[in-house]
Amino acid sequence: MGEWAFYGIVILLLVALIKLVPYKVFRYSHRFVPVVYLVLVFHSVILIDHAMWATPLGVALALLMLAGSYAALVSIFGRIGAGRRVSGEIAEMRNYPGVRSLETVIRLGKGWQGHQAGQFAFVTSNVVEGAHPYTIASAWSPEEPLVTFVSKELGDHTTGLIDRLKLGQKVTVEGPYGRFTFDDGLPRQIWVGAGIGITPFLARLKEMATVSPDEARPEIDLFHTTREVDEAALERIAEDARAAKVRLHLLIDARDGQLTGQRIRDEIGDWREASLWFCGPSKFGAALRTDFAAQGFPTDERFHQELFEMR
Ligand SMILES: Cc1cc2nc3c(=O)[nH]c(=O)nc-3n(C[C@H](O)[C@H](O)[C@H](O)COP(=O)(O)OP(=O)(O)OC[C@H]3O[C@@H](n4cnc5c(N)ncnc54)[C@H](O)[C@@H]3O)c2cc1C
Known part of the structure; x- marks a missing residue:
């Protein structure tokens, strides 16, 4: 044996x-x-x-x-995360065909302890398929127990989800998990959300829009790079950034070329004082990290990267 x-x-x-x-x-x-x-x-x-x-x-x-x-x-016995599992119901769905993404709002049942912007959860809409992880793209408000996810068509389950999900459908949400939570206490932050990697920043933008103007808040520049374009999706990101008083730099690959560490440093004079929060393709993240490290940026403490990968 x-x-x-x-x-x-x-x-x-x-x-x-x-x-x-x-x-x-x-x-x-x-x-x-x-x-x-x-x-x-x-x-x-x-x-x-x-x-x-x-x-x-x-x-x-x-x-x-x-x-x-x-x-x-x-x-x-399938008890990992059982204490963090709550049932919910699909309350709204919005399609963004230009970026092949679906926004789903879920009304949660009892038991959700709340979450911080930047955390993620496992969502099960089909028991046979099992749970898939998505970043929560909304801020938490106990008065309205809603969570939003934005899922991009990246494989067999996520493709065509818009046709398989129904309003009112029961789902299970397990979480929250993750430490990409923006709480480093620094007065200056640079965010880079590439493609669908914009989702944790959407949650934080929503959260910051509710902060009173008297409260101390970091000064933030958000770089959103995207290959595909959906005007409605971009307009919503711009609106959220305005409401949160975050400077948005939008880069569309075909029009603006690719974002590099040098381009970020050219735009942000005081980048040395900032922390850098990255979510997007892991190779892009690794390239930015190496580039900033070569400039003496303390990447171990101040470069934060969310991985959309479980292994
Ligand atoms: C922490 C985290 C946060 C994420 N947030 C988002 C988000 O906000 N929006 C978004 O569009 N995508 C997000 N993803 C990616 C999303 O989970 C995958 O795109 C999705 O699970 C792919 O499923 P598929 O069957 O369509 O694709 P497939 O072609 O089957 O898989 C594509 C890749 O996705 C991963 N994957 C597939 N199934 C699972 C699963 N059950 N659990 C974990 N990983 C899986 C695998 O690495 C696989 O190689 C996130 C992933 C992680 C780990």
Whole structure:
């Protein structure tokens, strides 16, 4: 059992780490990890010499295996995140065909603890398909328990979602998760939202629009770069930026070319005092980080990147 379980876990870990295996295969295969783990625990308990349990190593092993077995059972019984799961109902849908994106507003049932701008949640609209993560694109208000998501057609589930979702449909929302929450206390921030990576900034813009003018707020420049264009979507972003008193720099690839670190620095004289918040394609984020690091910008502390990737 031990030998076969060991081979099994190696294969499962390779499937998880090698991104060539499609996400759907990974998602199902990953469910076997806790089962194999329990087999390995059983194997160890049977084989370990009884006298060893009383040694410091035995105690450490016992504690690790107990904690691991508890976690494995929580996973097998589908209880991960169960305390953060609430049901909801689709209240509004708006389509932005120019950017192949759908805005969905969900009215949440009881149990949602609120969220900070920039956090994300898992949404299940179809039990067989399972949960997909999306950034919450709205600010939280306990008086009106609504959350907005904007999802782009990036694969088989998200494509054609507009035709499959219905107003009034029940969904499950699990969250909030994530630490891309803008709360670094710095008086200067630069935001870069590339394509659908604009979503965490939409939430923060909505939140900032409700802050009283007397309250201290950072000075912010938002760069939104996009390849595709939807006038209605761009108009809404511009409106939200105006309401939040955030300077918006819009760059449409075909018209303005690509955004680089140098272009940001040319626009923002005091960039050295700022923190940089990035959400968008991971390679773009990595290129900006390297570029800013080369200029002596303390990227470890002040470059924040949200990854739209689970592995
Ligand atoms: C923290 C986070 C926040 C995100 N926020 C947004 C957002 O605001 N708007 C938006 O349009 N997209 C967002 N995404 C991306 C979105 O989750 C994927 O585009 C979507 O799940 C793709 O599903 P698909 O079946 O259509 O595509 P597929 O072609 O099946 O997958 C495309 C890629 O999406 C990822 N993916 C697929 N299914 C899942 C899943 N169940 N869970 C996690 N990742 C998956 C995989 O990396 C896969 O390679 C976010 C992702 C993460 C991790």
